[in-house]
Amino acid sequence: MSTDRWLHLDGTANTRDLGGLPTTDGGTTASGRVLRSDNLQDLSPADVHRLVAEIGLTEVVDLRTTAEILLEGRGPLRDVASVTHRHVGLLPERGLRTDVFAAEVDDDELRAQLPAGWGESVLPRQVGPGEEAEPPAVRSYLGYLTDSPDQVVGALRALATGGPGAAVVHCAAGKDRTGVVCALALAVAGVDSETIVADYALTAQVIDAIVARLAATDTYAEDMARPVEHHTPRADTMRRVLALVDQRWGGPLAWLEQHGFGADDQVALRARLR
Structure with a gap:
């Protein structure tokens, strides 16, 4: 896959444009509309x-x-008045559903709400019925779809209705949570499964830099202590997830339809990405 979609920034390791990808009807996704990235605070x-x-x-x-x-x-973009921030956490927060962007980051009361053992909620590996034999990453990605469907739909709806300029969707590494949301978005845009898989796997080219960034933080250092191979995205992971989505729900578009992201939403997201 072409790598000319990378944005080489000083403060990230995994930022790229979702534009320039071929669609099944002979078109391409539009550049400068939706970006995907690792965290942005640097x-x-x-x-x-x-x-x-x-x-x-x-x-x-x-x-x-x-x-x-x-x-x-939150990072320096929080100080830019023209940029809207939307918080749509994909991981369970042990019942904590605070809109973090409604409060200041130095709010002692909000900090006090952090649950004991909060680190266990970072990059969890969730196991659903019948998924015990699946690789950990596959189980985790399926967990987003089964345990946090409203949040997944909320993230896609934010991409569909935001603007008028470009949007960036990100998590910590820009590969797992971001990878699943972007896979669904590209499916709506008409990108075929193998191209979606290739875009997901492209993060492997910069995984060393991603791990180095996260390992330098107290928040992620413990998880990053594992070998880099543990964190490297593999094409077979996303390929398996898409196959299971096909088997269980009839495909990405059917999953979206069944979880409230209907025809109008899909038309809006497709228009944003095309």
């Missing part, structure tokens, strides 16, 4: 200028948990 002033002034970024869809945002920070 963006430099030059990065912010490039994203806002040159690319036209107007929306951030943050898939991290409340704990991650409070501990790692």
